[in-house]
Amino acid sequence: MVTKAYGAYSGDKPLELMLIERREPGAHDVAIEIAFCGVCHSDLHQVRGEWAGTLYPCVPGHEIVGHVTAIGSAVTGFAVGETVGVGCMVDSCQHCSSCEEGLEQYCDSGFVGTYNGVTGDAPGHTLGGYAQSIVVNDKFVLKINHPEEQLAAVAPLLCAGITTWSPLRHWNVGPGKKVGIVGIGGLGHMGVKLAHALGAHVVAFTTSENKREAALDLGADEVVVSRNAVEMAAHAGSFDFILNTVAASHDLDAFTSLLKRDATMTLVGVPEHPHPSPSVGALIFRRRSIAGSLIGGIAETQEMLDFCARHGVVADIEMIPIQNIDEAFDRMQRSDVKYRFVIDNATLEA
Template sequence: MPTHAYGANAADQALQAMQIERRTPGPHDVQIDIAFCGVCHSDLHTVRSEWGGTRYPCVPGHEIVGHVSAVGSDVTGFRIGDTVGVGCMVDSCQHCSACAEGLEQYCQNGFVGTYNGKTADPPGHTLGGYSQRIVVDDRFVLKIHHPEDQLAAVAPLLCAGITTYSPLRHWNIGPGKKVGIVGIGGLGHMGIKLAHAMGAHVVAFTTSQGKRQDARDLGADEVVVSRIPAEMHAHGGSFDFILNTVAAPHDLDAFTALLKRDGTMCLVGVPASPHPSPNIGQLIFGRRSIAGSLIGGIAETQEMLDFCAGHGIVSDIEMIPVQHIDQAYERMLRSDVKYRFVIDSASLA
């Protein structure tokens, strides 16, 4: 099925309009007319092959919200007209221990990404949400219960939302817990909102004095400018959990020193080069941990969407037409967005 899309034909080329093919829905497929697609840093890294291994043409986009326009004969959980979402995965092996536990993001045989993943469909790799429609196995389609006028702001929940929700849930964040969120960007602003909604005492860390009020508006109880030693020192040894969303190399010791005994700092940003090696003594003498987390499984992503719908949580966004995507990438690199770009798919017409 011919579909209008926007993508790149090479790492050094701007994104451009193109026509791609989508498969005819099979028995277990759901066809989705895309209304909105969030813009993630991963899109930029993949389009420009900064992580290597990009297959071209590359159509990015894995924060997809739309409406069901066709279903396969064996699909029972979705009907035409349903409001649905697709996140970072469209398949996994379904038979390893991780998949059996509903942790498809850790599939031992590698999950299939919504874009740049191997597939039998032409051109041999998946093509993402910068397009008018997509066809996805029903096991990887999510139900959205937010009101229609919030759907654009729901799109980033499919990546930024679950990336921050999953570690907060895994480390049992809730009332009585003191939680730090490092970085107030696309991921960090969602971390603040979610940790606040879970009932934790939330402390936001930023390098910018100008973001103090922004962080409070998002739900932070306290704000620390990490470049001010006295502010950092005042919180020494007091955090149960720190969610570090910064994707650039930095001194981890400054934050592990703030953890209680048995506290954990979880990293969700992947820097282009390694962080400086942490002070192991600081970990040993406090039984502290540095951990990592990757998005979430399908069941947990559905749980996150339902939690956000119940608490009125969406992302803070700036809507753009798809033709402005290259400018949006450059602004994203300068952190010149509050806090996530979302493509209006109507602009593809």
């Protein structure tokens, strides 16, 4: 079936309106009319060819919220009219150890991305959520229980939310834990909100003094300007866990020195250039760890969505019409958004 979408035919061209094909729903498929789609830095990098291997035409978008319009004959978990979401994955091998444990993001064969993933559907790769509709295997569709008026702000939970939730849960963040969140952007602002909702004592790290009040408003108990050596030294050896959301290359030692013995700093941002090599001594002499984490599995994404619905957690967003996407990309590169753009997909009709 044909649907309107916004995408690009090459990395040096702006996004434009195009018609794309979606498969007819198979036995295990869910057809979704997309209401909102969040805008992620990954969208920009992929569609503009800044990451190797972009397949064109490229239609980005993996923070999808919409409503079910049809279900396959074997689908039992969803009904027409339900509010649902689709995140960064639409398939995986479903039989390796990671998939069997509900950690499809670590699939031995590599998960199939919501866009730019190899598929049997035309044009041979997946096309994402900057579109009117999408058809997805029911194993990769998520239930959304937030009220209708919050649905646009739910969209970024499907990437920014789960990217921060997964490590917070894996490293047992909760009451009695002192947790640092490095960076107050699209990912970091969700990290602060989620860590706060989980009951931790949250310290936000920013390079900008002018983000102090904003971080407190998000739920941080304290804010540290990381360029201020006195403020940093006051927290030496005191953190149970640090979530580092910064994607730019920077000195990791400044933060590992703040960890307690046996504590971990987890990285979720991939820098364009490698971080300077961390001091091994700072790790060895306190049995500290530096780890990484990638989005989250379907089960933990559903857990996160349910938790956020119960606690009223959503992203801070700026809504845009699809026609303004290139301007939004440019603003996003300048960090000129608090904290996530979301597309009103109804504007595809304009």
